[in-house]
Amino acid sequence: MRKTILITGATSGFGNAIARHFAKNGYDLIITGRREERLAAVKAELEQAWSCKVITLAFDVRDKESVKAAVAELMLQTDKIDILVNNAGLASGLSSIDEGDTDDWDLMIDTNIKGLLYMTRQIVPLMKAQGGGHIFNIGSTAGKLVYKNGNVYCATKFAVDALTQAMRIDLLPYGIKVTGINPGMAETEFSLVRFKGDTDRAGKVYEGVQPLQAEDIANVIYFCATLPPHVCVNDLTLTCLTQANGIYSIKNA
Ligand code: NDP
Ligand code: 8X3
Secondary structure: OOEHHHEEOOOOOOHHHHHHHHHHHEEEEEEEEOOOOOOHHHHHHHHHOOOOEEEEEEOOOOOOOHHHHHHHHHHOOOOOEEEEEEOOOOOOOOOOOOOOOOHHHHHHHHHHHHHHHHHHHHHHHHHHHHHEEEEEEEOOOOHOOOOOOHHHHHHHHHHHHHHHHHHHHHHHHHOOOEEEEEEOOEEOOOOHOOOOHHHHHHHOOOOOOOOEEHEEEEEEHHHHOOOOOOOOOOOOEEOOEEEEEOEHHHHHH
């Protein structure tokens, strides 16, 4: 029987690569993001290439009512979700705590923490009812070690790490696996978003290193998702070869 994976933030980066990887490997998809036209393009391409079923849901994970409405709409089309990937997220700005833009802080906290919680709250009852499931939360090396000027972004990823641990405990009785995936620097739209469209500044982040690619994260998630039912990878940190952890890379060696 075909399995279904729900991926938040599938319009670019990790989410998009995860969608492609799972479609290629026989999964049906539920993909979300705010950019509706991108979702439609991914759906058309993957349904054509892999004969999978792709449901698209365009909404903002920060908006609790939109999350509820999107999942209610989804329930009219399917009542089975094997995997939830809480991936939608971002960094906005990189400033010392006394100079940070409080709107950036709200954006990161609302997306990375509250968005993840809203999605989880809506999907877990369904997983309980179906007798199990697997949740992946995308954390970061920034959620393991704080780096200079990373303050609020790092705090949101520390929160993701805490929530991953908490969810694993809470959901243990229901056969729901919870896996934290913590990538180091990876070349996606992440830095472009962080630096608000400044392509030069975004490009500099990856100069002189060979960063992770989104496909690397997709590969690792697929590996974790296809282990035997009694095995759960709880926490996995991955970096490129030129990065040791959240603060130490070849660039600053
Ligand atoms: P991208 O910017 O390429 O992708 C981010 C995705 O999140 C997009 O699909 C975007 O969709 C979605 N998204 C952002 N805000 C919202 C929102 N409010 N509502 C719904 N969807 C939203 O970045 P990455 O793929 O790199 O990032 C994915 C996750 O990985 C994030 O949680 C990030 O913090 C984390 N991460 C990234 C690393 C990196 O170096 N790239 C390393 C470690 C972790 P849309 O704009 O269409 O809404
Ligand atoms: C994204 C990786 O190092 O830019 O979480 O914070 S980093």
